[in-house]
Amino acid sequence: MRNFYSAIVLLVFFISCGESPKNKKDLEQKKEVVVQQVDTVINEKRPKKIFRTFDKLTDTTFVRLADFSDGFGYELRYATKNNFLKEKVYECAECYTRVKTAKALLKVNEEFKKSGVRIKFFDCYRPNSVQYKMWKIVPNPQYVANPKKGSIHNKGGAVDITLESLDGEELDMGTDFDFFGNRAYHDNFNLPKEILANRKLLKETMEKYGFWSTRTEWWHYNLDGAHRYPIANFKWNCN
Numbered sequence: 001m002r003n004f005y006s007a008i009v010l011l012v013f014f015i016s017c018g019e020s021p022k023n024k025k026d027l028e029q030k031k032e033v034v035v036q037q038v039d040t041v042i043n044e045k046r047p048k049k050i051f052r053t054f055d056k057l058t059d060t061t062f063v064r065l066a067d068f069s070d071g072f073g074y075e076l077r078y079a080t081k082n083n084f085l086k087e088k089v090y091e092c093a094e095c096y097t098r099v100k101t102a103k104a105l106l107k108v109n110e111e112f113k114k115s116g117v118r119i120k121f122f123d124c125y126r127p128n129s130v131q132y133k134m135w136k137i138v139p140n141p142q143y144v145a146n147p148k149k150g151s152i153h154n155k156g157g158a159v160d161i162t163l164e165s166l167d168g169e170e171l172d173m174g175t176d177f178d179f180f181g182n183r184a185y186h187d188n189f190n191l192p193k194e195i196l197a198n199r200k201l202l203k204e205t206m207e208k209y210g211f212w213s214t215r216t217e218w219w220h221y222n223l224d225g226a227h228r229y230p231i232a233n234f235k236w237n238c239n
Contacts, residue, residue: 060098061098092236121159
């Protein structure tokens with residue numbers, strides 16, 4: 001009987017010894033391997049854009065608005081074929097005005113931003129040579145100022161604008177830019193309330209900062225007194 005129990009003990013010993021390596025291997029396979037993931041972060045400091053100031057600049061100096069602020073929107077139509085002329089008359093798109101006009105535009109734009117909108121430009125200063133190009137295409141004073149007399153655009157005191165959200169979505173003004181018809185008139189009140197409210201915001205705010213409107217074009221604004229500036233043919237560098 002004692003020999004029987006001894007045999008049982010030996011059998012259990014050999015079985016446990018035989019399974020031990022296997023169990024150890026299983027435990028190693030089941031053991032979780034934790035890999036720590038480290039995110040790569042590039043702390044790149046971008047240089048802050050430095051804008052120009054008006055120090056030592058006279059009111060009649062021509063300046064590029066983008067050099068003084070990045071708070072405007074731009075879609076300068078006459079540098080494309082998307083205009084009533086159906087021709088590109090600027091070599092490249094830029095928005096220049098005289099200093100006095102630029103100062104007023106910066107102030108009025110800050111006012112617009114309080115309402116969650118900003119100015120978007122369709123046209124700014126226009127060289128007189130471009131006025132001649134436009135006159136050659138459409139020699140009609142109802143649509144294009146005679147270049148001999150000149151436009152306030154040629155004097156650096158007029159802008160064609162609309163309003164857009166700070167995300168770049170245009171407000172509905174009832175017509176596209178350079179729409180020639182009754183629907184574009186300021187005194188046409190037979191329009192949806194939203195359109196009338198948008199035009200009112202544009203007109204009243206621009207007038208508050210010294211601009212006056214043209215009755216037949218909701219987009220056109222002249223700075224008060226700019227008609228006294230001489231006609232200019234300054235051309236910006238497209239490079």
